[in-house]
Amino acid sequence: MTSTPATDPAPPQIFPPTLREVMLRPRWIALLAFSLLVAGVLAWLGQWQLGRAVDTAPPEPGMTEVVRPLSEVVQPGDYLPEPLVGQRVEVSGTWVASDFIVVSSRFNDDVQGYWVTGQLRVAGTAEPTSVAVATGWTQNLDQANAAADELERQAGADPAAVVEVTGRLISDEGPSVPPAGADPLTLVKMSPAMLLGRWHDIENVDVYRQYIASQTAIGPLDDIASPAPDERSRVNWLNIFYAAEWAVFAGFALYLWYRLARDAWEKEVEDLEDEQAEALAAGAAASRD
Structure with missing residues (x-):
């Protein structure tokens, strides 16, 4: 009766966390709360700027x-x-x-x-x-x-x-x-x-x-040509542009949180995969010995 040689047990399989699991960690939840606060302030500034983009009580013509x-x-x-x-x-x-x-x-x-x-x-x-x-x-x-x-x-x-x-x-x-x-x-x-x-x-x-x-020349001079100013538009497009900028900044604050969390998750997954690859390589070397 012959016996087969004993083999080393396979290294345990490592399951990396999902992106959702990383985002639910306390550190990233706290950073999300801060990002929401910043985005809220920026959104309020955009709303304030937009409220001043339209003159609701323009001066009467003339x-x-x-x-x-x-x-x-x-x-x-x-x-x-x-x-x-x-x-x-x-x-x-x-x-x-x-x-x-x-x-x-x-x-x-x-x-x-x-x-x-x-x-x-x-x-x-x-x-x-x-x-x-x-x-x-x-x-x-x-x-x-x-x-x-x-x-x-x-x-x-x-x-x-x-x-x-x-x-x-x-x-x-x-x-x-x-x-x-x-x-x-x-x-x-x-x-x-x-x-x-x-x-x-x-x-x-x-x-x-x-x-x-x-409007009437004083002394030996000609009258200054001074026509009436053009009527102002009720819409201030520069304020609208600023309001759009604030909205973009608010969105960027949330995107920055997502990008940082995703980068941390990708790095963690990459480190775990490297550890698992090293473990497999060490196991293979041990079995050949």
Whole structure:
């Protein structure tokens, strides 16, 4: 009677976890809760942005053409809300004689020219207050400089003379650098902030961030072409774009959790398969010995 040689028992089979089992572990449930919280905040931001994408109470057509006192539209130092850009306003005050300044690169019906601007000290305010005024336009620089000199002479002759100004209220165009080779004091943007740096007698004076483009020329100048602003669309597409971005970010927060959990599961499965392959190889080597 013959006996068969004993063989080594086969290594135990390893069953890797499923993706669902990995996702249900406490660590990944906690991370899912955090991802849902982040996604909820991002979704709320998207809803908030979307709620401001449509103007439910737009200004009535033609409201910018109704002349209103400057003090009722905006206060010194405040920013001008978008619906009020181009609003016709009226204000009275006295000129600061030494502050008539020429601004270049001004267009009247597609013709390039110059504005003469002045510092108007507003009348009837509790604190000294000034607003920049574009008094008129001319195509020729020499004429603009002559007009500035004439306005300065007139204001200096009667500093207490009160003038009435009616025009459109427009936001600061921002600072700019003069063209290469030009006089460093050349202004190519209508910026009250830059004019303020050249004005006189401004200590303890409140200043409007906006300027007034006078609709009737003051002095030996032409009227400034200043048509009514286009009616605003009730839909703000930029806000809609931002709302869509927030929604994408919220979805990405959840996708990131899924991707991290899946990567952890795939690594665990790969490690277990490597361990099982090593065990099988060791068993095969032992049986050959």
